[in-house]
Amino acid sequence: MLTSSLVIVAIVVITALAFDFTNGFHDSANAMATSVATGALRPRVAVALAAVLNVVGAFMSTEVAKTISSGMVDDSLVTPAMVFAGLTGAIIWNLLTWLLGMPSSSSHALFGGLIGAVLVSAGIAGVHFDVVVSKILLPALAAPLVAGVAAAVATRLAYRIVPDPEGRSASVFRHGQTISASMVALAHGTSDGQKTMGIITLVLVAGGYQLSGTSPQFWVVLLAGLAIGAGTYSGGWRIMRTLGKGLVDIKAPQGFAAESATTAAILASSHLGFGLSTTHVASGSIMGSGVGRNAKEVRWSVAGRMALTWLVTLPCAAAVGAAAAAITLLGSAGIVITLVLLIGTVAAVLVAARRNKVTADNVHDTHEVAVIAPASGSGPVGGSGTAVPTHA
Amino acid sequence: MHIDFAALGLVAGVTLLACVALVTLVSLGARLLDAGANGSIAPARRAGGYAVLGLAGLLILFGLYLVIPAFHS
Numbered sequence: 001m002l003t004s005s006l007v008i009v010a011i012v013v014i015t016a017l018a019f020d021f022t023n024g025f026h027d028s029a030n031a032m033a034t035s036v037a038t039g040a041l042r043p044r045v046a047v048a049l050a051a052v053l054n055v056v057g058a059f060m061s062t063e064v065a066k067t068i069s070s071g072m073v074d075d076s077l078v079t080p081a082m083v084f085a086g087l088t089g090a091i092i093w094n095l096l097t098w099l100l101g102m103p104s105s106s107s108h109a110l111f112g113g114l115i116g117a118v119l120v121s122a123g124i125a126g127v128h129f130d131v132v133v134s135k136i137l138l139p140a141l142a143a144p145l146v147a148g149v150a151a152a153v154a155t156r157l158a159y160r161i162v163p164d165p166e167g168r169s170a171s172v173f174r175h176g177q178t179i180s181a182s183m184v185a186l187a188h189g190t191s192d193g194q195k196t197m198g199i200i201t202l203v204l205v206a207g208g209y210q211l212s213g214t215s216p217q218f219w220v221v222l223l224a225g226l227a228i229g230a231g232t233y234s235g236g237w238r239i240m241r242t243l244g245k246g247l248v249d250i251k252a253p254q255g256f257a258a259e260s261a262t263t264a265a266i267l268a269s270s271h272l273g274f275g276l277s278t279t280h281v282a283s284g285s286i287m288g289s290g291v292g293r294n295a296k297e298v299r300w301s302v303a304g305r306m307a308l309t310w311l312v313t314l315p316c317a318a319a320v321g322a323a324a325a326a327i328t329l330l331g332s333a334g335i336v337i338t339l340v341l342l343i344g345t346v347a348a349v350l351v352a353a354r355r356n357k358v359t360a361d362n363v364h365d366t367h368e369v370a371v372i373a374p375a376s377g378s379g380p381v382g383g384s385g386t387a388v389p390t391h392a
Numbered sequence: 393m394h395i396d397f398a399a400l401g402l403v404a405g406v407t408l409l410a411c412v413a414l415v416t417l418v419s420l421g422a423r424l425l426d427a428g429a430n431g432s433i434a435p436a437r438r439a440g441g442y443a444v445l446g447l448a449g450l451l452i453l454f455g456l457y458l459v460i461p462a463f464h465s
Contacts, residue, residue, distance in 0.1 A: 057459075060460055060461060060462065061461045130394075134394060134395045134396075138395060138400075142400055142404075145404075146400075146403060146404040146407050146408075147407065149404075149408065150407045150408045150411040150412065151411065153408065153411075153412055154411045154412050154414075154415035154416075155415075157412060157415055157416055157419065158415050158416075158418075158419045161416070161419035161420060161422075161423055162419050162422050162423045162426070165422065167426065167427065168422070168425045168426050168427060169422035169423060169425065169426045170422075172418060172421060172422035172425060172445070173418070173419075173422060176418045176448070179452055180414075180452070183452070183455055183456065183459060186456075186459050187459050190459060190460075190461065253419070256415065256418065257411070257415050260410075260411045260414045260415050261407065261411040263411075263455060264406070264407045264408075264410035264411040264414070264455075265403070265407040265411075267410075267455055267458045267459065268402075268403045268406040268407045268410065269403050269407075270458075271458055272399055272402050272403050272406060273396065273399045273403075274396060274399040274400045274402075274403045276403070
């Protein structure tokens with residue numbers, strides 16, 4: 001019994017770290033897409049900076065989370081197997097949206113996966129739907145509005161004050177953008193790095209390997225920090241392309257206004273008691289900076305697809321989490337089957353992504369992320385060799 | 393169901409104010425530091441430019457203070 005429980009705890013820890021990695025590469029673009037798009041930072045420098053700041057942030061904040069789901073499900077019903085099923089749903093959703101180049105909230109995916117797992121294993125009473133509405137649905141609508149309005153107003157002001165930024169003024173905007181983007185990366189590390197530490201710690205406590213109420217162990221902090229940092233460094237170039245180029249062709253003042261709005265919204269929401277998802281805030285800011293300059297420049301079809309992605313994130317991750325939970329109900333064999341299916345799905349997505357690679361070198365050659373290689377003429381594919389991002 | 397609309401309004405207001413303040417300061421600094429047609433800037437103008445950028449820097453430092461938990465927990 002003890003050994004099987006140790007195996008399950010070990011599997012959950014490794015899956016949690018894998019989720020942390022996907023969290024990093026999914027959210028890399030939130031901080032750095034605009035800086036890469038405007039040429040404020042070279043692509044690889046940008047993700048290296050974001051990765052280091054994410055790790056630093058993860059080490060700064062090790063206050064252990066008291067609940068896995070922030071009250072969305074009844075935590076007393078949650079078993080390590082359910083956490084595993086929930087993480088499976090979150091990882092698969094994060095990878096599929098990455099394949100499509102769509103930003104989507106890693107927290108929503110995680111909560112969705114957990115909700116699905118709890119629904120199957122513990123029934124409808126285990127899920128607090130009122131909390132889901134007030135902490136997920138409403139903030140998902142509010143975040144892009146709050147950040148988007150701020151970014152739009154700020155962009156308009158910036159162009160009013162400096163109508164035609166070039167030379168010195170453009171460089172001031174680019175430096176400002178780098179600084180505020182760094183703040184976003186640091187804040188991301190303090191919040192999201194700590195989420196994985198919380199999950200691992202709670203599972204260790206549940207398995208009897210750690211005393212309840214103690215801080216995360218050092219190896220947990222270290223591994224969680226490194227996993228999110230490595231994920232961030234890997235760049236998530238597909239999402240980077242959508243946010244930096246697909247939504248709006250961003251120029252330096254817009255990039256700075258967008259990053260300022262993102263920073264302000266994240267700090268305000270984390271200190272004034274109304275949690276907003278970094279992803280929704282960052283995407284809203286970028287859209288707002290497009291509206292502030294010229295609403296016609298925003299690719300509304302991309303914005304619409306993004307909004308749709310956000311709407312279905314929770315239910316889709318929940319469906320995968322539920323399926324995984326149903327399989328894990330078979331016991332140890334079910335866990336192994338789920339693990340094999342998870343690894344198979346990850347491999348399939350990675351293979352599909354290879355057909356039309358997006359890398360640091362071609363991230364801004366075009367504005368579309370095609371899953372199937374685009375027909376000739378609609379954009380270069382892979383290794384075009386030009387890494388020079390468009391300048392403002 | 394409890395939805396804290398007051399907190400949401402506060403977050404929206406503070407976000408707008410902070411973002412507009414920062415972007416206005418940096419834009420003013422950028423404009424002041426932009427060289428004239430002959431490529432030179434008057435010393436007073438340059439000093440003014442760095443002064444407003446300094447104010448923007450203070451805002452950033454306050455943000456950093458908020459981000460780092462060790463400063464306020």
